[in-house]
Amino acid sequence: MRNPYSPGAGSPPPALVGRDSHLDAFDIAVQRLGIGRAAKSQMLTGLRGVGKTVLLREFGRTAESHGWTHVPTEATEDQRFVESMAALVRKALLRLSAGRRATERARRALGILRSFLVRWNLPDGGELALGFDSVPGFADSGALDDDLAGLFAALGGLARERHTGVLFTVDEVQYLSRDELSALIVGLHRVSQDQLPFMIAGAGLPSLPALAGEAKSYAERLFSFPVIDSLPSGEASEALSAPAAEEGVDWQHDALARIVNLTDGYPYFLQEFGKQAWDVADGPDQITITDVEAAIPVAVHELDSGFFRARIGRTTNNERAYLAAMASLGPGPHGSGKVAAAIGKTTTQVGPHRDALIKRGLCYSPRHGIIDFTVPMFDEFIRRWTA
Ligand SMILES: Nc1ncnc2c1ncn2[C@@H]1O[C@H](COP(=O)(O)OP(=O)(O)O)[C@@H](O)[C@H]1O
Ligand SMILES: [Mg+2]
Structure with a gap:
C-alpha cells in the first residue's frame, strides 16, 4: 500500500488541515479583484516547516480555479530580484497572449516589458526579440518602484481586457532586501488604485525585512500578514489520521497522542513521524503505540540528516558556535547578550555571526536584542548534533 505521508503523496486536503480561513479569505479576494473591487492579499509568515509553501501553492490553485494565470517564484539568497520580476511578467504575458492574435494592448505590454529589460540591463528573452518595440516612458525610469508599477499596470490591464486575472506568488520573501520588498509594495500599491485583476501573494520567515515609511503603510493596506504556526492538537491529530483513513487505516488514540505531543503539532514533523510509523506498522489496518515507539528513532534520524542538517549546511564554524551557544540555553527566544556571554x-x-545567521534565514530577531531559531525544535537538534 502506498505511504500517504510520503512527500507529494497526499493530494492537498490533508496537508491543509486548519488553514480554511486563509484559503476562504484568499478565494474571496480573488473574486473581488476579478470584479474590480478592492481586496487584500496575504503575506504568510512563520517558521520553517509549518506549511507556508503548501498554502501558497494552494492560493495558486484557487486563482486558477477562477480562470486566472498563476506564476510562482521563490527568492533565493543570491538571485537578482529585477530579473525574477521580469521573468514573472514575461511568463504571464506570454500565457495571456498564447493562441490569440496580439491586440494593441498585448503588443504594448510586451513593449513595456522590453523597455524594462533594456533599462535594467537584463537579457532579452528569445520570444521578445521578435520585434516588439520598446515603449519609452514606461517601466524605464530607473526607479524600481515606478518601473514595477509600469509593468504591473501593463500586465493587469491586459488581464482585464482578457476578462481574467494574474497572480504572482513569491516564496521565501525574507531573501529580498528591504529596498526590493519596498519597491514591490510601492509598485503594487500604485496599480492597486486602478483595481486591476492583479495580485501578489507571498510567504516568508518571520525575518521578513522590516518596512518603513510609505512602504509600511501601503503594505498594511495591501496585505494581511497571517502567522502560520504549528497545529493545535485536534487538527494535528486530524492531519495524521485523515490520510490514513483514506487508505482504510486507523490510528490508535495513544499512538496519535504520542506523535502530536512529540512534534508539538509542527506539520513537517507530523508528516515525517507519520511516514515512519506507517512504514513500521504491521497493520493491516491499525497503527499502534508500539509502532510509533519503534518509528521514533527512525523519524528523528531522518529529520536530523535531512530537514535539520540541510539548514546548517553552509554555516561557518563561528556561526555554528553561535548556534551551539543558543541551543545550550534551551528553546528560544534568547537575549543576544546571554548568547554572547555563553561563548x-x-x-x-x-x-x-548573528547577522549572518539571520541573513541565511536560520535565526531571526523577534524584538530588539532578542534572537530565536527559525526552525522549530532546532535547539534539540543542535544539542544532539554537538553532543
Ligand atoms: N496544515 C497541514 N497539515 C498537515 N501537513 C501539513 C500542513 N501544512 C504543511 N504540511 C506538511 O508539512 C510540510 C512542510 O510544509 P511547507 O509548506 O513546505 O512548509 P514551509 O513552507 O512553511 O517551510 C509539507 O511536507 C506539508 O505536506
Ligand atoms: Mg516553504
Whole structure:
C-alpha cells in the first residue's frame, strides 16, 4: 500500500488541515479583484516547516480555479530580484497572449516589458526579440518602484481586457532586501488604485525585512500578514489520521497522542513521524503505540540528516558556535547578550555571526536584542548534533 505521508503523496486536503480561513479569505479576494473591487492579499509568515509553501501553492490553485494565470517564484539568497520580476511578467504575458492574435494592448505590454529589460540591463528573452518595440516612458525610469508599477499596470490591464486575472506568488520573501520588498509594495500599491485583476501573494520567515515609511503603510493596506504556526492538537491529530483513513487505516488514540505531543503539532514533523510509523506498522489496518515507539528513532534520524542538517549546511564554524551557544540555553527566544556571554564574548564581537545567521534565514530577531531559531525544535537538534 502506498505511504500517504510520503512527500507529494497526499493530494492537498490533508496537508491543509486548519488553514480554511486563509484559503476562504484568499478565494474571496480573488473574486473581488476579478470584479474590480478592492481586496487584500496575504503575506504568510512563520517558521520553517509549518506549511507556508503548501498554502501558497494552494492560493495558486484557487486563482486558477477562477480562470486566472498563476506564476510562482521563490527568492533565493543570491538571485537578482529585477530579473525574477521580469521573468514573472514575461511568463504571464506570454500565457495571456498564447493562441490569440496580439491586440494593441498585448503588443504594448510586451513593449513595456522590453523597455524594462533594456533599462535594467537584463537579457532579452528569445520570444521578445521578435520585434516588439520598446515603449519609452514606461517601466524605464530607473526607479524600481515606478518601473514595477509600469509593468504591473501593463500586465493587469491586459488581464482585464482578457476578462481574467494574474497572480504572482513569491516564496521565501525574507531573501529580498528591504529596498526590493519596498519597491514591490510601492509598485503594487500604485496599480492597486486602478483595481486591476492583479495580485501578489507571498510567504516568508518571520525575518521578513522590516518596512518603513510609505512602504509600511501601503503594505498594511495591501496585505494581511497571517502567522502560520504549528497545529493545535485536534487538527494535528486530524492531519495524521485523515490520510490514513483514506487508505482504510486507523490510528490508535495513544499512538496519535504520542506523535502530536512529540512534534508539538509542527506539520513537517507530523508528516515525517507519520511516514515512519506507517512504514513500521504491521497493520493491516491499525497503527499502534508500539509502532510509533519503534518509528521514533527512525523519524528523528531522518529529520536530523535531512530537514535539520540541510539548514546548517553552509554555516561557518563561528556561526555554528553561535548556534551551539543558543541551543545550550534551551528553546528560544534568547537575549543576544546571554548568547554572547555563553561563548565568552561581547555582543559586538559575535554581532557579525548573528547577522549572518539571520541573513541565511536560520535565526531571526523577534524584538530588539532578542534572537530565536527559525526552525522549530532546532535547539534539540543542535544539542544532539554537538553532543
Ligand atoms: N496544515 C497541514 N497539515 C498537515 N501537513 C501539513 C500542513 N501544512 C504543511 N504540511 C506538511 O508539512 C510540510 C512542510 O510544509 P511547507 O509548506 O513546505 O512548509 P514551509 O513552507 O512553511 O517551510 C509539507 O511536507 C506539508 O505536506
Ligand atoms: Mg516553504
